[in-house]
Amino acid sequence: MKILHVLNSGSWGGAEKMITRIVGLFNKEEIAILCLTGELAAYFEEKGVTVFQVQSLTVLSIVNSYRKFKPDLIHAHDFRATIFVQLGFFKVRTISHIHQNPLWLRKLSLVVSLYDAFFSRNTIYVVVSLGVDLNVKNKIVVPNFVEDSSHLHVADKKLYTLGYFGRLESEKNPLLFIDLVKESVRNIPNLNAIICGKGSYEFELLRRIEDLGLSDVITFQGFVENVSEYYYCTKFLVNTSPREGFGLASVEAGSVGVPSFYVRNSGLREILGDVRGDFEYSSVSEFVEKLKLEKNEKLYKKKSTYFRDNVKRFGIDQAYKNWSAIYFG
Numbered sequence: 001m002k003i004l005h006v007l008n009s010g011s012w013g014g015a016e017k018m019i020t021r022i023v024g025l026f027n028k029e030e031i032a033i034l035c036l037t038g039e040l041a042a043y044f045e046e047k048g049v050t051v052f053q054v055q056s057l058t059v060l061s062i063v064n065s066y067r068k069f070k071p072d073l074i075h076a077h078d079f080r081a082t083i084f085v086q087l088g089f090f091k092v093r094t095i096s097h098i099h100q101n102p103l104w105l106r107k108l109s110l111v112v113s114l115y116d117a118f119f120s121r122n123t124i125y126v127v128v129s130l131g132v133d134l135n136v137k138n139k140i141v142v143p144n145f146v147e148d149s150s151h152l153h154v155a156d157k158k159l160y161t162l163g164y165f166g167r168l169e170s171e172k173n174p175l176l177f178i179d180l181v182k183e184s185v186r187n188i189p190n191l192n193a194i195i196c197g198k199g200s201y202e203f204e205l206l207r208r209i210e211d212l213g214l215s216d217v218i219t220f221q222g223f224v225e226n227v228s229e230y231y232y233c234t235k236f237l238v239n240t241s242p243r244e245g246f247g248l249a250s251v252e253a254g255s256v257g258v259p260s261f262y263v264r265n266s267g268l269r270e271i272l273g274d275v276r277g278d279f280e281y282s283s284v285s286e287f288v289e290k291l292k293l294e295k296n297e298k299l300y301k302k303k304s305t306y307f308r309d310n311v312k313r314f315g316i317d318q319a320y321k322n323w324s325a326i327y328f329g
Contacts, residue, residue, distance in 0.1 A: 010038025168199030
């Protein structure tokens with residue numbers, strides 16, 4: 001089966017990382033990628049995958065790629081890509097893969113469900129968790145998955161108390177991480193932190209770190225290709241997003257025994273299996289108090305093992321079964 005993946009992006013993020021993993025599950029000769037020109041296209045070309053690069057995604061660019069590749073199925077990876085694919089009125093099945101759970105999704109769901117009912121009965125909507133607010137009939141929950149990263153352990157890296165790993169964009173609220181570190185360092189001696197990621201908030205983050213005198217406390221690493229290496233040298237991951245579809249970095253960190261603090265009602269409590277909500281917070285002061293409690297080494301080891309065991313269900317074998325059933329079923 002030939003599959004055309006359609007993306008309205010060209011740079012790295014959590015969704016893009018997951019797309020590379022899904023593509024890697026299947027024969028690359030049967031896969032083509034339509035995406036924006038950039039580092040993602042270069043990555044797939046290096047892997048020997050057919051790539052159609054465009055400056056901007058349009059219906060015409062999808063039609064042209066479809067005619068050249070002649071796929072049996074189109075896998076669209078966000079709403080813009082989905083709508084453009086549907087406007088092409090292709091006769092093949094379409095998968096609309098929703099990787100996030102933004103605040104506007106609930107309002108858009110009614111529009112999507114009406115469109116799906118009248119114009120696009122051959123579309124299957126895939127969401128990454130039950131918490132994603134998309135009200136359509138043809139909806140399937142397929143969690144993201146993590147790969148075994150034990151071989152990436154690097155022993156000589158500096159150790160960090162707190163880590164932020166993700167895109168530096170408004171929906172991820174990265175500036176909150178600076179506030180959390182600022183208050184935590186007042187209460188916990190020798191605390192330090194690291195930021196791995198890139199995005200439009202990079203300059204503002206760096207300026208705020210300097211203005212608050214935290215340059216010796218926070219290491220700004222920028223984009224890291226193999227970010228899993230840094231999980232091993234970070235004691236706690238901190239997720240600052242108010243809403244998460246899946247929270248890939250938190251799950252990846254959990255797979256190597258690193259617990260994640262996360263915003264209350266963000267959707268991560270169920271994903272991570274933090275039954276008692278020991279790591280959720282709704283204010284800076286609550287975060288600091290919970291961090292002080294979790295510094296207990298005996299308790300930390302217990303929680304570390306719990307997180308690692310809980311996310312085992314997001315393994316690669318189950319992912320292959322899930323996507324094979326959708327693609328070939």
